[in-house]
Amino acid sequence: MASTTLTLPLPFAQRHHRVSQRQVFFFTKFRNRVSTSSSASKRSCSLKRAYARARNALNEQVVEAQSSDSRKDTQRNPSSSKLVLVVGGSGGVGQLVVASLLQRNVKSRLILRDPEKATELFGEQDKEKLQVFKGDTRKQEDMDPSIFEGVTHVICCTGTTAFPSRRWDDDNTPERVDWVGVKNLVSALPSSVKRVVLVSSIGVTKINELPWSIMNLFGVLKYKKMGEDFLRSSGLPFTIIRAGRLTDGPYTSYDLNTLIKATAGQRRAVLVGQGDKLVGEASRIVVAEACVQALDLEVTENQVYEVNSVEGEGPGNEAEKWQELFKAAHSR
Structure with a gap:
C-alpha cells in the first residue's frame, strides 16, 4: 500500500531558482566572451557596458526571486508573531x-x-x-x-x-x-x-x-x-x-x-x-x-x-x- 510521509520543507537556500542558475550560466559565458575581445578596445568598452547592464539585470532578477520566495514564506506563515x-x-x-x-x-x-x-x-x-x-x-x-x-x-x-x-x-x-x-x-x-x-x-x-x-x-x-x-x-x-x-x-x-x-x-x-x-x-x-x-x-x-x-x-x-x-x- 502506498504511504504518504510528512516531510520538512527545504531550507530557503536550497529552494532557489533554476531559472536564475541558467541565467548565471549565460552570464558567465557572456563575461568570458567579453574578456577575449580586448583587441578592439572600443568594442570592448561597449561589451563591458553591456556586460554591466546584464549583470545588473541579473542581480535585480535574483533579488526579485528572493523577495518572491520571502513573500511566499510569509503567506505560508501569515502570523510571525503567533x-x-x-x-x-x-x-x-x-x-x-x-x-x-x-x-x-x-x-x-x-x-x-x-x-x-x-x-x-x-x-x-x-x-x-x-x-x-x-x-x-x-x-x-x-x-x-x-x-x-x-x-x-x-x-x-x-x-x-x-x-x-x-x-x-x-x-x-x-x-x-x-x-x-x-x-x-x-x-x-x-x-x-x-x-x-x-x-x-x-x-x-x-x-x-x-x-x-x-x-x-x-x-x-x-x-x-x-x-x-x-x-x-x-x-x-x-x-x-x-x-x-x-x-x-x-x-x-x-x-x-x-x-x-x-x-x-x-x-x-x-x-x-x-x-x-x-x-x-x-x-x-x-x-x-x-x-x-x-x-x-x-x-x-x-x-x-x-x-x-x-x-x-x-x-x-x-x-x-x-x-x-x-x-x-x-x-x-
Missing part, C-alpha cells in the same frame, strides 16, 4: 501538531507534566521556537498566569482511554482529563486569545445510542461534551474538532526525525461534517492538520466539526483546500 500553546503535546495527535508548527516556523509553547519529554520527542530546539512549561491541567493550581503570557492561539488535544487501562493510573481518567482539565485550562486563558482549538470525539451527542452508549460506559463521551460546552460558553473564539476513531502513529516517538515519518497509508482524503453525523475513523495526521489549519481560517471560528479520513488524496497543508472543506460542511 505563539501557539499546545496542551497534550506528548500524545499521538499532539506530537504531530507540534511537529507541524515547527515545520511552519511557528513559535510554540507546551504544557507537559514531564518537561523532559519535549527533548525526547522533538530533539533540541531553539527555546524561542519551542518553549516548555511544567504543568498539569487537572490541577487548577498548576495553571499559573505566566504560562499564558503572550499566547495568541491554543490547541488542546489532551485525552485518555475510553475504558479502564494503565493510562488511568494517577487519576488520569476521562473525568479528570476531558472535563476537569479542559475546564481548568479554559478558565485560565486570557481574553486576548484569538482562537482555542479543542480536539473532541464524534458521538458526544449520541451517548444513549449504539454504539456510542458502549463507548460511553465509563463516561468518556459525556465528559468530552462537558468540556466542549464549557469552552463554547467561555466567550473565547473556538473551534472544536470531533475526530473519528483515531488511527495511525505516532504512538511513541523519540525525536522529530522519527515523528515526521508517521504515515497514513492511502487514507488521506478528508471528510468534514457538522451535526455529529459522521461515523468512521480519522488519521491522527489529518486531525493534527485540521487543528493547525483551524487556527487562522475565519470560517472555522465558533464552529464544531466532525473529521474522518478515507482512502484518497488529501488536502495536505493547503489552506484553501481546507477552507473549502470546512465551508462545504456548513451547507450539509
